[in-house]
Amino acid sequence: MAKTLFEKIWDAHLVKALPDGTFLIYIDRIFLHERTGSIALQSLAEAGRKVRHPERVFCTMDHIVDTFPGRGDDTVMPSGKNFIQATRKEAKAAGITLFDIGDDRQGIAHVISPEMGIVQPGITLVCPDSHTCTQGAMGAAAWGIGSSEAEHAMATQTLRINKPKLMRVVFEGELGAGVTAKDMILHLIGQYGANGGAGYAIEFAGSAVENLSIEGRLTLCNMAVEFAAFTGLVAPDQKTYDYLEGRTYAPKGKDWDEALTYWQSLVTESDAAFDKEIVINASDIEPTVTWGTSPQHAAGISQSVPALESLASDDARTAAQRALDYQGLASGDALAGLKIDNAFIGSCTNARIEDLRSAASILKGRKVAAGIKAICVPGSQQVKAAAEREGLDKIFEAAGFEWRESGCSMCFFAGGEHFGAQERVLSTSNRNFESRQGPGTRTHLASPATVAASAINGVITDPRTFTEVN
Numbered sequence: 001m002a003k004t005l006f007e008k009i010w011d012a013h014l015v016k017a018l019p020d021g022t023f024l025i026y027i028d029r030i031f032l033h034e035r036t037g038s039i040a041l042q043s044l045a046e047a048g049r050k051v052r053h054p055e056r057v058f059c060t061m062d063h064i065v066d067t068f069p070g071r072g073d074d075t076v077m078p079s080g081k082n083f084i085q086a087t088r089k090e091a092k093a094a095g096i097t098l099f100d101i102g103d104d105r106q107g108i109a110h111v112i113s114p115e116m117g118i119v120q121p122g123i124t125l126v127c128p129d130s131h132t133c134t135q136g137a138m139g140a141a142a143w144g145i146g147s148s149e150a151e152h153a154m155a156t157q158t159l160r161i162n163k164p165k166l167m168r169v170v171f172e173g174e175l176g177a178g179v180t181a182k183d184m185i186l187h188l189i190g191q192y193g194a195n196g197g198a199g200y201a202i203e204f205a206g207s208a209v210e211n212l213s214i215e216g217r218l219t220l221c222n223m224a225v226e227f228a229a230f231t232g233l234v235a236p237d238q239k240t241y242d243y244l245e246g247r248t249y250a251p252k253g254k255d256w257d258e259a260l261t262y263w264q265s266l267v268t269e270s271d272a273a274f275d276k277e278i279v280i281n282a283s284d285i286e287p288t289v290t291w292g293t294s295p296q297h298a299a300g301i302s303q304s305v306p307a308l309e310s311l312a313s314d315d316a317r318t319a320a321q322r323a324l325d326y327q328g329l330a331s332g333d334a335l336a337g338l339k340i341d342n343a344f345i346g347s348c349t350n351a352r353i354e355d356l357r358s359a360a361s362i363l364k365g366r367k368v369a370a371g372i373k374a375i376c377v378p379g380s381q382q383v384k385a386a387a388e389r390e391g392l393d394k395i396f397e398a399a400g401f402e403w404r405e406s407g408c409s410m411c412f413f414a415g416g417e418h419f420g421a422q423e424r425v426l427s428t429s430n431r432n433f434e435s436r437q438g439p440g441t442r443t444h445l446a447s448p449a450t451v452a453a454s455a456i457n458g459v460i461t462d463p464r465t466f467t468e469v470n
């Protein structure tokens with residue numbers, strides 16, 4: 001029977017179909033971070049169990065760490081230092097690889113895993129973090145798990161899971177100028193709802209996906225979980241191989257040749273069946289911004305906050321009304337022109353080198369509007385170093401942005417640092433939930449280009465009005 005990409009990976013990792021209808025799946029690589037990984041490591045050690053394959057387990061410090069220059073173990077988060085030090089101690093005892101503060105490989109898990117070639121086509125990779133789906137962009141089956149599952153995976157190198165249904169989301173045609181992967185995924189969730197992908201492993205396909213860079217595909221898959229999907233993935237192609245070749249953990253020599261032959265077989269066969277398919281015309285997508293407190297509260301930048309009557313259900317109308325009250329907005333308010341207080345470029349969604357280049361192309365020679373707090377947090381120390389080699393840090397700083405060390409930072413208020421109550425933030429991150437970036441903070445999600453353009457004007461701005469956008 002013809003198989004999809006996901007089925008091929010699934011079949012290659014299936015250990016056993018269990019009597020209760022679940023499946024035991026072999027796990028190739030496990031990624032941890034100090035927020036949830038420390039708990040899994042500690043609990044495993046307390047149970048007297050060992051990590052079965054320490055060489056297949058990697059850990060970073062990203063969530064709690066400060067991103068201020070010259071940082072150490074002290075953090076803005078109360079008790080943050082304990083998490084950091086516990087992780088360091090447990091990682092050492094377990095013999096796993098740790099990318100610690102001060103290590104030039106440190107960064108956000110989902111940024112550094114592809115960057116070092118830890119995630120590869122055809123593998124299974126899990127991490128106790130919901131945005132692990134990001135890594136599916138490399139042609140892997142990568143998904144987020146809980147801390148106790150992480151323990152199970154470390155002890156046994158397997159996990160028991162339900163088999164997801166299969167969906168294909170096809171973006172056909174070409175994206176317009178100034179429209180990015182972030183706009184594609186916000187558009188999808190805006191059209192089909194934040195629950196639209198529940199229960200599915202989603203393969204993103206079509207010419208607009210093939211034309212994306214690896215960075216763009218990582219952004220696309222990053223928000224599969226905001227669509228409630230089990231995971232998202234993209235078939236590997238020449239861009240994937242070129243990206244991986246030479247990276248630290250990528251196969252070398254004869255192993256590379258063998259791996260490549262295998263990777264080339266990892267495509268969905270033409271007559272393979274999906275349980276559901278969505279087709280989107282890429283040229284219909286505008287730069288897209290959220291207006292509410294769910295990623296489904298998204299609209300093209302030329303649009304206004306929708307009339308509540310236009311929403312499909314009573315629940316949707318009630319949620320939208322609450323969102324509007326929280327955000328200090330009303331139906332009919334135009335998105336473009338909305339005054340902002342802060343601009344945040346960072347997170348595992350949009351803090352890779354291309355994202356920083358895209359923002360810098362707009363910021364170059366310009367300054368952010370008076371009163372705007374603007375922060376750029378590279379997704380990894382390697383991204384930061386690459387950006388500095390190109391002089392992007394100078395562009396950001398001259399424009400009035402703070403230039404930080406890598407970490408999750410203000411994507412997630414649990415790091416301790418936050419924006420002010422009732423302040424409007426235009427953010428390249430992936431979650432606009434109530435108080436996500438600080439108590440009472442009003443978050444709007446957008447692409448790096450849109451955030452940069454808006455920071456300059458001090459109001460939500462269509463990046464296409466800046467001619468540099470390509």
Ligand SMILES: CC(C)[C@H](C(=O)O)[C@@H](O)C(=O)O
Pocket residue numbers: 035036063128129130131144412
């Ligand atoms: C802290 C962590 C478990 C959480 C996640 O799972 O995604 C965080 O990364 C987030 O983005 O909300």
Ligand code: SF4
Pocket residue numbers: 062063108129131347348349407408411412429430
């Ligand atoms: S950057 Fe944000 S979304 Fe990504 S892992 Fe960190 S907290 Fe989660």
